[in-house]
Amino acid sequence: NAGVTQTPKFQVLKTGQSMTLQCAQDMNHEYMSWYRQDPGMGLRLIHYSVGAGITDQGEVPNGYNVSRSTTEDFPLRLLSAAPSQTSVYFCASSPYQGSASEAFFGQGTRLTVV
Amino acid sequence: AQKVTQAQTEISVVEKEDVTLDCVYETRDTTYYLFWYKQPPSGELVFLIRRNSFDEQNEISGRYSWNFQKSTSSFNFTITASQVVDSAVYFCALSEAGNGYALNFGKGTSLLVTP
Numbered sequence: 001n002a003g004v005t006q007t008p009k010f011q012v013l014k015t016g017q018s019m020t021l022q023c024a025q026d027m028n029h030e031y032m033s034w035y036r037q038d039p040g041m042g043l044r045l046i047h048y049s050v051g052a053g054i055t056d057q058g059e060v061p062n063g064y065n066v067s068r069s070t071t072e073d074f075p076l077r078l079l080s081a082a083p084s085q086t087s088v089y090f091c092a093s094s095p096y097q098g099s100a101s102e103a104f105f106g107q108g109t110r111l112t113v114v
Numbered sequence: 115a116q117k118v119t120q121a122q123t124e125i126s127v128v129e130k131e132d133v134t135l136d137c138v139y140e141t142r143d144t145t146y147y148l149f150w151y152k153q154p155p156s157g158e159l160v161f162l163i164r165r166n167s168f169d170e171q172n173e174i175s176g177r178y179s180w181n182f183q184k185s186t187s188s189f190n191f192t193i194t195a196s197q198v199v200d201s202a203v204y205f206c207a208l209s210e211a212g213n214g215y216a217l218n219f220g221k222g223t224s225l226l227v228t229p
Contacts, residue, residue, distance in 0.1 A: 031214075031215070041221060042220055042221040042222050043217070044219070045218070048214060048216050056214060058216060100146075100147035100166075100209035100215040100217075101164070103161070104161075105159040108157055108158070
């Protein structure tokens with residue numbers, strides 16, 4: 001069982017470039033989310049989705065776009081990369097049943113913007 | 115405002131010592147959930163426990179135990195007889211209905227267990 005798969009694992013971008021971080025889950029979970037982890041800051045929520053076609057902003061959404069066209073996929077787009085977006089990005093999924101469930105996390109994507 | 119506070123940034127103990135990681139949370143919801151996650155040096159996030167606001171029973175799982183006290187808004191985590199493999203960053207998180215049950219993480223406590 002693959003669980004939550006993030007690609008790529010590592011990426012270096014130049015300032016101003018755009019890219020998409022991929023996230024796919026095979027557990028038929030309704031809830032998916034993106035977090036960024038910075039030293040000493042814990043994990044901060046970027047965007048989340050409670051089902052296909054529904055997305056919402058988290059704590060730090062600026063500079064990122066998401067869409068949820070299928071239950072399985074929840075890509076995160078960086079529109080114009082900035083050095084401040086250098087971080088480790090985690091995608092998570094959980095079954096959304098009107099309450100909070102255990103979130104399953106991907107292995108993370110380490111992004112460096114130069 | 116920080117909703118989850120983990121005041122201990124780093125803790126260092128010697129193997130076999132007991133250690134308690136503190137977590138204080140803030141919420142106005144009556145229904146909420148609390149979590150602990152472990153992040154070992156390899157970087158993945160490992161789920162440890164989920165507790166809802168209506169269940170104040172303490173929980174024990176092997177060497178791990180959790181103390182939930184609504185009166186002090188705390189959800190502390192104790193490792194008994196620590197081992198080197200317990201070295202990791204531990205995150206406490208709060209989930210509320212008001213933001214779609216997204217996880218709101220504390221900044222984490224880095225635990226180092228030395229032989």
